[in-house]
Amino acid sequence: MIDDHGCVVGNATRRAIIGDRRIIGLSAQVIAELAAEVAPLWHERQQDRLASRPRKRAVGAGVKHQMVFIDRLLATLVYLRHGVTHDALACWFGVDRSTVTRAIGEVRPLLAERGCTISPDVRLRTLAEVVDHLGTTGKTGIIDGTEIRVRRPAVGRKDRDRFISGKNKQNAVKAMVFTDGDGRLLFCSPTKPGSCADITHARESGLVKLLADGPAVEILADAGYQGLGAQTGGRVVTPPHRKFKKNAPDWYERMHERQRKAHSSRRIRVEHGIAHMKNWRALARHLGRREHMDDTVQAVASLLSHQRTMDLIPAEQTCDHQAPPRPSTSHR
Known part of the structure; x- marks a missing residue:
């Protein structure tokens, strides 16, 4: 050859x-x-x-x-x-x-x-740059966590159970994906073990401090991030809490369902962004070393955002x- x-x-x-x-x-x-x-x-x-x-x-x-x-x-x-x-x-x-x-x-x-490409001359590499970009442009951000299946750690390792996801009951790592209201990838965080909760991942990444001290932006999130709104001055918007746990009136059930669907329809774009990332088979299920997951996730996000930017020109x-x-x- x-x-x-x-x-x-x-x-x-x-x-x-x-x-x-x-x-x-x-x-x-x-x-x-x-x-x-x-x-x-x-x-x-x-x-x-x-x-x-x-x-x-x-x-x-x-x-x-x-x-x-x-x-x-x-x-x-x-x-x-x-x-x-x-x-x-x-x-x-x-x-x-x-x-x-x-x-x-x-x-x-x-x-x-390389970071995520927003325009031919603008790239976002850190979470702080993403928050500043949203504050400057006035756009709405959307966050969500995604899990990637990985190989189970070897027998005898002390942290073997840390990678078991509480949601899927499988060995996985979790990444936090950040998009704008149009579904364009803005940032993909380093991975955490699958047992890490979404809200814990957001706190450990410094998102709470960046939003509390940064510009006034709106971040849409699912129920896994409930509690961040109070810590960030209302900048993180999550689905409404359910006031009636049982025997709720019919009018309240209709209102709550309407509010929940309205919020879900606004943040569905981040699900589309994650789906595009999962089209890259290296993120569907990773069979290599877990130490390489951070580079793999961020490399795919970089390539997708670059191609999306070129398609919009x-x-x-x-x-x-x-x-x-x-x-x-x-x-x-």
């Missing part, structure tokens, strides 16, 4: 991955922008890694990379989108399994650090009579 230029994957296969959006869910323009942005960062980290230890060989000596950077990026995107095993990717790209594992481990953190602004630059296939 190695061509005359030393590339592991042929140009036809590479064009097929890039040209068909059904494969990884990203357009060719987004992939080209990712390659142009991430490649210098990857190359810089490789140089820092080599310079951080005493050298026993001259600069430029030693074994060269078998996978060029664009192939490393494509392998990572295919893995995140379809959850393909490293063995299958190694067969596809014609390299050893350890090469694919190393490539994904190097590229995935770089994708996670009018076609006449993206077509400047030039085709998008082709990713470089040179060795790095």
